[in-house]
Amino acid sequence: MRYERADLMTGMVQEGLQALVDGRHGDPFSILGRHQYGDLTVVRVLLPGALSVAVIESETGKVMAELEPIHEAGIFAGLVGSPVPYKLRIEWPDAIQETEDPYSYPPLLGELDLHLISQGTHYELGRTLGAIPMEIDGVDGVRFSVWAPNAQRVSVVGDFNAWDGRRNPMRLRAQAGIWELFIPRLTHGERYKFELLDAHGNLLPQRADPVARSSEASPSTASIIASSKPFRWNDADWLASQAKDRTREGAMSVYEVHLGSWVRIAEEGNRSLDWVELSQRLVPYVKKLGFTHIEMLPIMEHPFGGSWGYQPLGLFAPTGRHGTPEDFAYFIDRCHEEGIGVILDWVPAHFPTDVWGLARFDGTALYEHADPREGFHKDWNTLIYNLGRNEVKGFLIASALEWLEHFHVDALRVDAVASMLYRDYSRNEGEWIPNQYGGRENLESVEFFKHLNSIIHDRCPHAFTVAEESTAWPGVTNSVENGGLGFDFKWNMGWMHDTLHYVSDDPVYRKYEHGSMTFGMIYAYSERFMLPISHDEVVHGKGSLLGKMPGDAWQKLANLRAYYGFMWGHPGKKLLFMGCEIGQETEWNHDGSVVWDLLDRPEHAGIQFLIRDLNQIYAKEPALQFSDLHAEGFQWAVADDAENSVYGMLRTSEDRSSHMLVMSNMTPVPRYGYRVGVPDEGRWEVVLNTDASIYGGTNFGQMDAWAHRSPEHGKPFSVALDLPALSTVFLRWRG
Template sequence: MRYERTDLMIGTVEEALQALVEGRHGEPFSILGRHQYGEITVVRALLPGAQGVSVIEAHTGRILAELESIHDGGLFAGLIGSPAPYLFRIQWPDAVQETEDPYSFGPLLGDLDLHLIGQGTHYDLGRTLGAMPMEINGVAGVRFAVWAPNARRVSVVGDFNSWDGRRHPMRLRQQAGIWELFIPRLTHGERYKFELLDSNGHPLPQKADPVARASEAAPSTASIVASSKPFRWSDDAWMARQRADREREGAMSIYEAHLGSWLRVSEEGNRSLDWVELSQRMIPYVKYLGFTHIEMLPIMEHPFGGSWGYQPLGLFAPTGRHGTPEDFAYFVDRCHEAGIGVILDWVPAHFPTDMWGLARFDGTALYEHEDPREGFHKDWNTLIYNLGRNEVKGFLIASALYWLEHFHVDALRVDAVASMLYRDYSRNAGEWIPNKYGGRENLESVEFFKHLNSIIHDRCPHAFTAAEESTAWPGVTDKVENGGLGFDFKWNMGWMHDTLHYMSDDPIYRKYHHGGMTFGMIYAYSERFILPLSHDEVVHGKGSLLGKMPGDHWQKMANLRAYYGFMWGHPGKKLLFMGGEVAQDTEWNHDGSVVWDLLDRPDHAGVQRLISDLNALYAKEPALQFSDLHPEGFEWAVSDDAESSVYGMLRSSQDGSTRMLIMSNMTPMPRHDYRLGVPEKGRWEVVLNTDAGIYGGSNFGQTEAWTEDIPCHGRGQSISLNLPPLATVFLRWRA
């Protein structure tokens, strides 16, 4: 074909070509790819370092043109006469490569996608933004898309292009601020990032993908193209049961774990277990203990292990520390097979300031607030999401749904809710901005939580949400239509603080703080509560749960057993952090492991057996479940015996056919012939005694008690009990 060199430059200007080869051009599709100018069809390619480029017909292999170098920066061009799909055959210094032209593909995301993203109502971002392996026009490759509305130019960089931002600049979809590009012949497993120029053309640090579905394990920071192949789930029956159990009124006992420090392999550099190993080791262990759920500290990718996951940057990516996303899905599937639910801690409150992450992502405060009075957490040196921006709300809600839908996760426990609800949280006067009414309430967060929970309950009926909220904000677990935030459960931080403070007192002084154990029942039904003994209570110099107990070693162990008995007898779902079940005597160390060697000691193994037996009793007895959420199933049998430090709780099933009496003696003095009024005549059988020898106790007590017609505590009949020292006893009524 005869042509002049100027034909190859038609439709361009020298400044634009120079900007393109220098990686400054924000509209690469205006120059690259196939362009029709009247009767002339020009193909241009930017391939720095290439020695030659041929255009070949895709279906026949026929050479259509040999491209000419038109700029020393790697820009090639040529005329072709065929409208058929074409390939490039590229001669590199040490190889020949054949591939489709990324700039031969049209716009990728549909107008509806762009509209919903701009509205903040596109809740399938995990399948829309980020890196998605797919076929387009029969060509396999990876579609990349990222939100960066204020960038001048965005490129995909990775191993496949030598991390050179000149080679794969993206197309801007102006109406939503989305940049997109399809790169043929890439597949899952590729490492990548985005390279951006800010609005002034200044280069930013290469950024990890905010919607990456896989990431390198820290300290590496690249995103990884995740497979788009669906996981083959085997949990249909489990999911159906969860959808049918919307109220969650049965037993719920949660084993909270930091996966990296649950069990380490000392023979292999003290490494953590991967997802497959956790499936083999943790799941049978949790099932043996009788817990109904495993709650994991955040597994979303996070750069700093010392944050335990609470400063995440990859809100769609399971951390690479334990394997691939497919391996995580396998772990969830195995949990469900074992009858164990999976709860993930999820952090929409803040994110770290690492410059390769979300911070000033396109050179502006995109995900965060511009004003530090709204956008910076002094406590954690992190940035606060701008929930007043639709795209940011949509990003967070899409993340939540991704874990629940894509990975079949059963629940999200939302971290740091209190910090989100109050604009003055941990701020002095003058360090915060009031809401539009002049108040301290964060109205954007309130709206966000209501929206989040409404959508989860609509789209994910198998799932529930729990709030870590430590204030008296009303209606955290009330329904959205009633003005509440819509969570299913709230951590009862007040109960935890009051009871732990009481248990840390020497028993001789407990009578002066008797209300510490009863106060929680004043508000026990104001929300749907989980009673948490979480990781927060065994870090930062707080010591272990065992270490908080007073007395010598025997008394410490007895106190802890009595406390666990009281907790399992008290209304509210249960949560215990790993290590508590073996009465770990040292503070949790995220770089270490649970001190499993303690199980060689009978008293520590006894505590583990106690937890297993408490969970089994809880799961078996309707009387221990109904009044978790319903006040008509609970009453105090004795709550005012401060002098003896004795507590008695009566719990009933919904129909009143079963009753459970829980008696706690919080002194080291046995109580002989302790007279107690009871509501029912007959036999009261001891079904669990935390002082039993099998748990490491003194084996004091009795096996049963029969009612006598001796009025007591306002009742017509009573029983005589021998209460063991520092112990909790469960008695079941038998007619």
């Protein structure tokens, strides 16, 4: 076949050239790059603003052809002598650039990658999609790829191409709906987004990368090419120790933190600490107080600081508010070196509607449900992930694994699980769609949670998951094999609500609410529970934890100390939000800081000392650990004394060699000679009294007691105790 030179230069379709310069062409590789026609080779490039373009041999630098302008908008073309590797020498008005041609590269993602993405089983999306620095044929650059199956055209835009969507249109891999392009000579640190035309040719707002591993801090919205250089970890021993401790039987005491408002530097514009500063200040603080874990409110990139991270759009990127991903990895490493685990709050339930985010990403409801009865949260003005799509499930699971595998995070606390399990969550009749059986259960979410937890437990033996689930959904922490959702722990929201309701009452009325403190033990072993006093209890007009307590200033503090003693004495892992450990008087303000000046007052420093000592006792005493998860380690010593508002908990180690008696007097009246039945005779040693003077109390109360054969509460032995007002006392059996 004979080819005319003019046809070869223009790609034989003038309409295609115009579509290309208009930014409407969905297959740029059919025109741009090198093309072979018989024994003739032609190169075409689109470089708006270029003065001239030459094709040179990559190896020798020899000029192979001077390209001719064939369209005024910046398309150049020319015949080259042979199909050898080549570069482009581009003359710009202010510089000369030599670079490889992005349109000279073949398809990049493998068929297996595309197949797994379509199936939702590609768990390395953070190293496959997005912006991946790599070397191809000895040339350094960045491979961009994004899922947008219904787009007519997708381009990479950034500082490197003047944010011009015409310059770097991408290739569609139609079998998976993935668009890809390798841009030579780019490196990490560059800003970028994707520009899309929807199926009808409408230009959409430029989108941030859904799989970006680094992003600009709010209010800026661009994605940033992250380095692919691996972080040098020093926590192999820690990860190995956690992998061996799959049952999580030991003490677990969690310090929940909103990093932006833990400490602010007033002298520097009230800024928050960065990751390095947090490793220097937060990590030693948490270790000093004896907490075993730090739980961070979501640090995934999020546009609105007032959402505290619970409306994230960057599920693969630690927020730029505190530094780089490398700095975040350093913070995790420091935690592990100090023996502290890290829990991240993670939000697979919903995402915000920002136009540069995931909403109608390619012009269609791609990540979300199209029907608002399934896809819109009116409470939060957010969109709900469509877990019926394989690609969306795979996206979320890959996000979870990004934090656990690549950042060595120890656990994910999954937010808003209840909202995902029920199709009628916070919806009136007619505002929701039943499942295929006519029920309210969200079967897609159930399957998602089972799959998520199975994958995590299989791939990440060091890690565990926690559900924030506020209903009576059965088997949240049962294994998937036994029909459960597969979480390791569940927040005990019922215990939190009941006990806070009780301690908020004036003590004179507490006898009428006595069961609020004991009810939690009826179901305490139906799940593996964590007792949460979280950020949700100290915001939105609820006041501080101290502010909930009744009485005068002294009684408020005593009530709080007694409540903490009861909490640490009660079965279940512990979680406490920042500021509560010093008895902060005002509710949490995410734009402010913990009121650290309170520690200048002895009564508030005493609260901090109490939390430290409670954590130390919890860590040392097998009796306080075993019955967290095993019913045979717990008995009520006193459960029904409503008139005196006294509670007694008897906790026992697995081998029955260790006993701890925890007595709480929730009235401002001391109880003298209060007799309690115990299982063994001998000395019962006081190991902690929340009324001790070091904690801000009166130092009244029980010295060590001796149990004698005097039946009480169904036990053969008993002790007579002097219980301080508004206090909790821990007594260890010494034999």
